Amino acid sequence: MAMQNTDMSNIAPAMILPGHSRRWAPPPPSVIVLMIILAVLVLPPVAYLIISSLYTTTFLGYFDEFTFAHFTGILDNPRFFANLLNTAIYSVGAAIVAIVIGVVIAWIVERTDTPLRRYMIVVSVVSLGTPHVLYTAAWLLVLGRAGPLNAILMALTGSNQPVFDVYSMVGMILIEGFIWTPLAYLLLSAVLRSSDASLEEASMMSGAGVLQTFLRITLKLCIPGILALMLLVFIRSFESFEVPALVGLPGGVSVITTDIFDAVNSRTPPDYGQSAAFSVILLLLVMILLRWYSRISRHAERYQTITGKGFRPRVIDLGRWRYLTAAILIGFIGLVIVLPVGMVLWASLLPYYDGINAASLTRVTLHNYVLVAQSYSFRSSILNTLIVGVGAATLSSGAAALCAWLVVRRVRGAWLLDQLATLPLIFPSIVLGVAFLQIFLNTPFGLYGTVLSIVIASFVHYLPYGMRYAYTGALQINRELEEASGVAGARTWTTFVRIVVPLLLPPIVTSWLLIFLLSVRAVSMPLLLAGPHSQLVAVTLFDLWSNGQINELAAMGLTWMAFMTVVSVILYILSRRFGLSVH
Structure with a gap:
């Protein structure tokens, strides 16, 4: 199985600069629509985190007065x-x-x-x-x-x-x-x-x-x-x-991370301002670390030893x-x-x-397995988890495939798609959970506590992973195949669906499986967003351990693990067959 560089902070170096054009022209409608969709999903978490950390809130959760008190309260506390x-x-x-x-x-x-x-x-x-x-x-x-x-x-x-x-x-x-x-x-x-x-x-x-x-x-x-x-x-x-x-x-x-969780879940009323301030600090620290990681990874070529015909792997x-x-x-x-x-x-x-x-x-005894099989909450959490996994994986891998193709072909304005699609990489899971918690609590659509809210947050969180695979696959597609399709009379979208998507299918499928695995076993973000009717397996396992129900946790966890092992083996077989990375 071919393993590739995991530098997620440098997913597509060629994407950062747009292509040259002597006369400015607006991006095509497809790019504009994707920009708007990604901007609506990706930018609000950043905005809400910053605003929440800099404003007091009323009893109903509305922003009130500008203040640095959330930050000073944290930095003045030796416990931090x-x-x-x-x-x-x-x-x-x-x-x-x-x-x-x-x-x-x-x-x-x-x-x-x-x-x-x-x-x-x-x-x-x-x-x-x-x-x-x-x-x-x-x-x-x-x-x-x-x-x-x-x-x-x-x-x-x-x-x-x-x-x-x-x-x-x-x-x-x-x-x-x-x-x-x-x-x-x-x-x-x-x-x-x-x-x-x-x-x-x-x-x-x-x-x-x-x-x-x-x-x-x-x-x-x-x-x-x-x-x-x-x-x-x-x-x-x-x-x-x-x-x-x-x-x-x-x-x-x-x-x-436990300080962030404590500010949201263990206080009455929840201290969203302090949790946002904690999140902003953690976000800045992770950004610095990711930047450092990117610089280290870029220097790896100094130690390359594969030189062409002379390379011979031996044991x-x-x-x-x-x-x-x-x-x-x-x-x-x-x-x-x-x-x-x-x-x-x-x-x-x-x-x-x-x-x-x-x-x-x-x-x-097998009594614990009988309880798990008869438990409506367990069956419900399995269904919710599958919905989240399938939804997040499908949205992330599909959107990433389209964005990566537009970026690789240097379509006008597509470079901004790359920036928006890779921005969630800097968000730790619990920080993104706090950000979306703020958003869903302040929207009139009643999203908080629903499975859809977890799907949306997971889609944003794992979109950079989809870009990682899709961009690598798109680079391997020769432009001449698309040009031949155009000469034959096919339109751009027909070419994408009939030519590009089949060629991108191996990285799309592998990224889909990876994102599915990551999203269904995540805890911190769903723990903040899940409601009584939107519990996931990982959240249920967390609650069982917290309540001291070790034996029920073991039976439920082992049942779920057996199913997920099958998915993992499929991931391994596909990655071996197509020579793709699983990380």
């Missing part, structure tokens, strides 16, 4: 800087955990003859089907007071009390790092796969060992990719919500050491899939969870 430090420590730690494990697994898979290495890609892609809430809950069961880790540590130390406290900064770092480990492996595999192994072979022929070659040659060649990926994981952890909410808050560890014969590396891969499979899923399965078969012990075997 303590939580900002917590966010930075948590994000750096998670990035280090993910990168260290990812580098080792990627090197074993791409550079050695270790058995089982071909199955690692399947394991990682299947992890896409696991909602972050379920994955976090699974690791809380593994690392919690009654989990197997503490049972082993208590047996080794003779302690009567749990030795490891998962509800801590260390617990947050480990769980978030484990969540991003499959992504780190996938992207670092792409870096190693596109690097010429001849330099490593030359090192070993000169007498260097495998480990010395790995440390002095392989790692140095991968420095740009490692740094860029580390910053990417740092950014995603910086704006994450699930682990801070489920692990940090019970342990008294707060970060910026290292490890001899007897391949059994050790095979054991490491088995450990990776256990870490990513077997251990967390096994704990969820075990919890789903018990009437109440009290750890792993022999007495629990007598209480094994």
Whole structure:
């Protein structure tokens, strides 16, 4: 499966400047219509965030007086800087955990003859089907007071009390790092796969060992990719919500995203002004980080080693050491899939969870699955989730295909479509949720709390991902095919539908599946926008954990994961068939 550069902040470098024209002329109607639609969807969140952060509101939610009090209140509070430090420590730690494990697994898979290495890609892609809430809950069961880790540590130390406290900064770092480990492996595999192994072979022929070659040659060649990926994981952890909410808050560890959620959901009346101010600060920090990430990614060409005919991907014969590396891969499979899923399965078969012990075997039951099957709320949340996933994926991939084609063909004014379509990239999910919450509360259409509101917000949030794929695919279409269609008498839209769309179908389908997976497992944005009749699976799982209904959560989560695993495998098969990236 071909892995491509994941620099989402630089989706289409060629789009930034419009084409030359000696005489100014207005854009064609199609471009103008798309500009208006995207502007109406993308620009209001920015405007509402800024306005809400700078104005007081009345009891009914209307804007009242201009003020900087929301910002000064945050900056004057020492808790803000303590939580900002917590966010930075948590994000750096998670990035280090993910990168260290990812580098080792990627090197074993791409550079050695270790058995089982071909199955690692399947394991990682299947992890896409696991909602972050379920994955976090699974690791809380593994690392919690009654989990197997503490049972082993208590047996080794003779302690009567749990030795490891998962509800801590260390617990947050480990769980978030484990969540991003499959992504780190996938992207670092792409870096190693596109690097010429001849330099490593030359090192070993000169007498260097495998480990010395790995440390002095392989790692140095991968420095740009490692740094860029580390910053990417740092950014995603910086704006994450699930682990801070489920692990940090019970342990008294707060970060910026939980401060935003607290200002909206845990106060009466909700403090939308302060949540907007928090969101603006987080937005500015993410913009700076994305800019830095873009600069690092652009310098990667300094370390390119693919030079044309001389490029030959090779693997290292490890001899007897391949059994050790095979054991490491088995450990990776256990870490990513077997251990967390096994704990969820075990919890789903018990009437109440009290750890792993022999007495629990007598209480094994399928009652939780019966409850899930008979639950109207579960069936409703599944339907709502599918509607959101299908709606967001269809709108994002469809709009992106049209915009990307217009941009690649340098249609007059299309460069602005690129800017509007990629702007949502700077929004962390919870920040975009706060922005749309403000919009839907202040519109007369009654959108707040509906499934349609979540579809609209998800469409805007994932539109840059659709542009990423569609633009790459559109670049590969030769203009001569469209010119031949025009010579044959076809109109522009006929050419787009009959010629361009079929050729763009592989990236469109793959982006559709990816956006579907991302939108159905999101929590922070739907958690702010969902109403009583628009609950999603991920939100329901979050509520079940918050209410202490661990066993129902496990049964519901495992059922949903089985379905999402099928979708993930389809994504993998399509990406292999068409040579497309899944990230």
